[in-house]
Amino acid sequence: MAEEEVPSVSSLFDKYLKLYEAVENSDKPTNSEELQGQIKEGIDGLIKTTVLVSELGVFSGNEKVDELPTSSLKFLLLPVILGSLTLKRTDIERREVLRLAEVYFRDFVKRCHNYEITDVELAKEENNEDEEDEDEQKKDKRKVKSPVKKGMPTPEELQAMARQREDKIKRFREQKALGDRLVELKKALDNPSHDEDTFRQYQLTRLKKFVWLSLDEVESMAMEKKMLEEMARMRLEGTLPSPDNPRPTPTPLKPILITRDAVQKNVFGLGYPSLPSMTVEEFYDQRVRDGWFPDPSKNSNCLQDRATLGPEAEREREEKEEEQREREEEEDNPERLQRDRERDEWRDDHRRGWGNTYNRS
Template identity: 25%
Template sequence: MQSECSLPDLFTKILQNYLKIKKDKIASSDKGFKDLIEQSCALCDEAIRKVNQVDLFSKNESLDDLSTPSIRYLTLLSFLAFYTGQKFDRDERLTSLKLSQTYYDEFFDSIESYGFPDLPKREKSSADGLVSDGNLQPARVDPEKQRNEKIRVYKEKKSLDDRLEKFLSLSSSIVDEEILREESIALVRYWAFTAIEDLRLIKTEVELLERFQGQQRPQQSPPRPKASDSTQFPLLITKEKILAATFGAGYPSVPTMTLDQFVDLQVRQGLMPAPQKLNSKAFTNGNNNGASWRRIDPTATAEAKEAAEEKAARDDALEDAHSEEQRAKAQRFDEFKDEHRRGSGNRANRG
């Protein structure tokens, strides 16, 4: 429901509420503070609606084209940005900060288009936060110049701050138009400096809230890779690591060459003779007259071992039988020698 207040009266109430918040420093958790913020936001909305209804401002105008009483209404957006940024509802805090940032941006766009003098420089911002040109390298700033600039800005902001109450008294009385115009421009410049400070604070708080909300969201665990049947080595591994794993004492090794390659290398270096070449008929179909490398077949080895054991057993049995026969023959010969004297059996040429 719209009030019956005129535009100047609405502006006076908006400024009074702002000065009350600055002076009294009411706690943000206090109910009176919340009610004051809601009331001030409603007053700003109504004042901005009245300004738009009468088309008070135009984009093709300059500061000289503005009437003195209308200059103050350019700060309505900055007042609304301030009050919106004072809403500390936990669920809507991030939304309130981004709205406040948008209102400050619109305020800067309007006063820059009118060509107000001695305005502070601002960082361009977007709906998601302050941004800068990523292609440009930040210029080196002289610390002494930076310090002097901060001091200058602080002093100028302080002098403009002291003129707020003076402007409130001037707007409610009849004063010279030139003085009122000068104070109105000072009010605009005051909010320009205030907006620069608030935008920096908003940027920091928005980054913190977005980071906190990102941590609150449940993160989906990445899918586990399928287990492979064979152990695979990482692709990105240096030659030095492979050599260390291969030749390092007491560490697991991986083969660097096949057995055939090792034999070839030993033969070339003269450390071992060339492998014996066998007739290919023993290993081929007999059609090839060339030779082939002799390879050991585990099954053939087992069969050969078994045959060798059987042959050894037979040889042992034959040897045992032969030894028994020899022993018996020797015994009979010994008995014969005991019974017959040497040469007694030779009767040839005897008379």
């Protein structure tokens, strides 16, 4: 009987494995009717296949992976595929989805560890959620009493976070290496002349990759369960609105109008001393009257005035300056003599080049 049913079980498994791969690679929304129909079909078929494998006694608890035939290795994937499909179900409550999926993933990792395919072990569950005599409301009340930790993490928690980060990096690298190895083995299997050892290595590598996938899914589900528990606690306390209650209508926003006076106030500071009281020309004339700036009508010796003068006017100006200088020398102007003496004394005490002691050429 076993010899007649093993091939049918193998073909049945291959059928639903292709259905699982089609669901994983589908770009349709998870809650679409078509995809949910495929998920339900795959779960029902894989459950039947699991029952047939159990009835045939394909696996034994006292065997190791070396004692298993290559054709039976793929049946170890049954629980992990069931867990992946169960996570995508939307027809039941999310807590129940997480509970069922975690049972499948933990069973797969435990089997692979028992058969020495991997040395990875999952931590034990924090609480037992299989208590049927406790309704959901009592569970929620019990979870409310659990204190929520707040504040900065302790040094021990920081060390645990660092170890967790290193484990995730290591896991990611191993997953990538296993993925690359699977691609190589898949190409080798496409060759019709591949040997049995290549096919066995492919099966074992695929199992190891699904082990790491199960670890990621279990960690993600643990975080999601904490979120669901926190949301349930907030609903009991009344801090989280129920999805059945309609949201309050928000207050309509009032339009903001920018007037001319508002613009002037922002630019000039209307109503404050910063408002200008005179123009630039008026300010300059005021400074000229106060004696701060020279009077441009009396002094035309600036560079700007010289640039506006023509060549003849420039020569006339130079001739007038020369005549003024000669006249002062002939009349022995005391102010000029005093200025010349001071200049000569300064030059005697400050010879040219004396100050250039650090940058001599």
